[in-house]
Amino acid sequence: MIYLGIDTSNSPLAIALAKEDTIIIEETTNLKINHSLTAMPAVEEMMKKAKIAPANLTHIAVAQGPGSYTGVRIGLTIAKTLAWSLKIPLHMVSSLKVLAANGQNFDGIICPLMDARRGTAFMAAYQGETLDSVIADQHSEVKDFILRLKELGRPVLFVGIDVEIHKEVIHEILGEQASFAAPQNRLPRASNLIMLAKQSEEQNVHHAVPEYRRITEAEANYNKAQGGEKS
Amino acid sequence: MSEDIYVLGIETSCDETAASVVKNGIEIISNVVASQIESHKRFGGVVPEIASRHHVEQITLVIEEALKEADMVPAQLSAVAVTEGPGLVGALLIGVNAAKAFAFAHQLPIVGVHHIAGHIYANRLAQEMQFPLLALVISGGHTELVYMNEHGHFDVIGETRDDAAGEAYDKVARTLNLPYPGGPHIDRLAHESNKPVDFPRVWLEEGSYDFSFSGLKSSVLNYMHNAAQRGDQVEPADVAAGFQNSVVEVVTAKTLRAAEQYKVKQVIAAGGVAANKGLRASLEKAFAEKGTPFFIPPLSLCTDNAAMIAAAGTIMYEKGIRGNMAMNGRPGMEMDSWI
Ligand SMILES: [Zn+2]
Numbered sequence: 001m002i003y004l005g006i007d008t009s010n011s012p013l014a015i016a017l018a019k020e021d022t023i024i025i026e027e028t029t030n031l032k033i034n035h036s037l038t039a040m041p042a043v044e045e046m047m048k049k050a051k052i053a054p055a056n057l058t059h060i061a062v063a064q065g066p067g068s069y070t071g072v073r074i075g076l077t078i079a080k081t082l083a084w085s086l087k088i089p090l091h092m093v094s095s096l097k098v099l100a101a102n103g104q105n106f107d108g109i110i111c112p113l114m115d116a117r118r119g120t121a122f123m124a125a126y127q128g129e130t131l132d133s134v135i136a137d138q139h140s141e142v143k144d145f146i147l148r149l150k151e152l153g154r155p156v157l158f159v160g161i162d163v164e165i166h167k168e169v170i171h172e173i174l175g176e177q178a179s180f181a182a183p184q185n186r187l188p189r190a191s192n193l194i195m196l197a198k199q200s201e202e203q204n205v206h207h208a209v210p211e212y213r214r215i216t217e218a219e220a221n222y223n224k225a226q227g228g229e230k231s
Numbered sequence: 232m233s234e235d236i237y238v239l240g241i242e243t244s245c246d247e248t249a250a251s252v253v254k255n256g257i258e259i260i261s262n263v264v265a266s267q268i269e270s271h272k273r274f275g276g277v278v279p280e281i282a283s284r285h286h287v288e289q290i291t292l293v294i295e296e297a298l299k300e301a302d303m304v305p306a307q308l309s310a311v312a313v314t315e316g317p318g319l320v321g322a323l324l325i326g327v328n329a330a331k332a333f334a335f336a337h338q339l340p341i342v343g344v345h346h347i348a349g350h351i352y353a354n355r356l357a358q359e360m361q362f363p364l365l366a367l368v369i370s371g372g373h374t375e376l377v378y379m380n381e382h383g384h385f386d387v388i389g390e391t392r393d394d395a396a397g398e399a400y401d402k403v404a405r406t407l408n409l410p411y412p413g414g415p416h417i418d419r420l421a422h423e424s425n426k427p428v429d430f431p432r433v434w435l436e437e438g439s440y441d442f443s444f445s446g447l448k449s450s451v452l453n454y455m456h457n458a459a460q461r462g463d464q465v466e467p468a469d470v471a472a473g474f475q476n477s478v479v480e481v482v483t484a485k486t487l488r489a490a491e492q493y494k495v496k497q498v499i500a501a502g503g504v505a506a507n508k509g510l511r512a513s514l515e516k517a518f519a520e521k522g523t524p525f526f527i528p529p530l531s532l533c534t535d536n537a538a539m540i541a542a543a544g545t546i547m548y549e550k551g552i553r554g555n556m557a558m559n560g561r562p563g564m565e566m567d568s569w570i
Pocket of ligand 1: 372
């Protein structure tokens with residue numbers, strides 16, 4: 001079994017190859033470079049280095065979102081096209097869960113966060129070594145979500161490079177209850193993605209789509225104009 | 232005789248997810264287009280974010296269908312051709328990344344095709360091209376006159392300075408309360424009028440092959456506005472016909488003059504608006520009088536499709552042009568020659 005893992009859901013690019021339970025190679029690049037340009041060359045290079053041909057792959061794992069719309073689409077498009085082309089299973093894992101895995105040993109709540117502008121973010125709450133969901137992945141006002149974390153009354157570990165943006169409001173509300181992942185644990189790691197993918201179900205490749213966790217602005221405006229359901 | 236070339240084309244530059252297999256650049260083996268028109272209709276136009284979401288949903292299905300229809304397996308392909316630009320960036324990069332992943336999985340060469348070159352090469356699927364040639368590319372996104380003296384050589388001699396012709400059609404259609412996409416509705420209505428409104432013709436400077444449609448569009452809006460203020464009844468067919476007459480007269484005259492100046496052997500039209508009956512009739516009549524061969528591909532090849540991308544990509548492939556895994560969607564891609 002050879003797994004290829006790809007996470008392009010936020011600005012970092014994370015890729016990895018694993019043979020059985022051994023991570024052969026893993027790479028995380030935290031440069032703000034367009035994934036559309038860099039993801040495939042990085043995969044090609046990594047596989048060349050590991051001397052693994054595309055036909056040797058047996059599983060594809062991809063971070064499904066939420067995150068940057070464009071970012072998750074690039075990862076999903078590459079992953080589903082590879083899986084379909086090679087006729088191998090596709091596994092999808094929440095991008096937030098991939099981040100949360102960086103805090104797997106934390107005794108308390110793990111809160112992965114990706115900024116979504118205007119005081120909002122994609123956030124979730126997980127706990128324990130098995131990363132059980134405490135609060136589901138969602139797009140939320142950062143403040144509202146932190147207030148919910150406060151109610152849990154347990155220590156919270158924040159994970160993700162965008163945590164810096166919201167540090168002030170986190171401190172303000174949670175005080176001593178909050179702690180922050182060390183710099184080396186803030187970036188998504190595709191090795192974590194692959195390990196989580198192994199526990200996930202195989203997806204129907206054609207129907208695999210990003211988990212955006214937010215409708216488009218055009219749809220929100222349209223719904224509002226129709227007096228229908230709100231976003 | 233050299234071996235046959237089979238190219239898989241992929242096109243996602245706007246709101247059609249398309250894949251096709253073309254043999255030797257001239258024969259369509261399969262041609263699959265998943266249109267998103269229905270889903271953009273309620274917004275009155277293409278919403279880029281929604282277009283990108285649909286492309287992700289459709290892309291592998293469409294490619295699979297194209298191979299299935301062609302009854303071919305990837306190993307039989309010679310190359311993958313994909314629209315690299317211009318177009319909506321978020322839409323382009325779905326096709327580009329799918330094409331790269333597919334090419335990588337099967338270790339196939341990849342070529343990035345200019346969308347307009349694709350439109351021009353759609354003609355080759357119906358009729359061999361004769362050089363020198365003049366191409367009128369007229370669609371929702373483009374209005375260009377392109378001169379070609381051989382395969383892969385493009386000289387853009389005229390282009391729109393503001394709106395594309397199709398864009399002007401859509402905007403005028405909206406003021407007439409016609410559904411999206413408005414072009415075919417205006418075309419149909421125009422034929423019902425016997426008193427077309429007289430709108431101005433925009434010729435620009437003496438000798439220019441450029442186009443401008445935003446002034447004409449404003450004239451139509453002003454006309455509607457003034458009529459409404461006076462409480463006059465507006466006959467939509469007369470407005471549609473007046474607008475279409477202005478577009479058709481200018482486009483026909485400029486295409487005709489360019490064909491004469493460049494002494495071309497063949498004139499071809501391409502793009503969604505080339506399917507417009509009024510324009511088609513006018514161009515056909517004008518070139519028949521001049522005795523210059525004039526062609527328009529069938530409607531299914533005028534609108535966005537992947538067969539045209541495969542057709543253009545085949546020539547690029549034959550000329551030894553290759554892309555690589557770092558290919559990216561290029562929304563503002565210029566139309567450079569391949570040689
Ligand atoms: Zn087009």
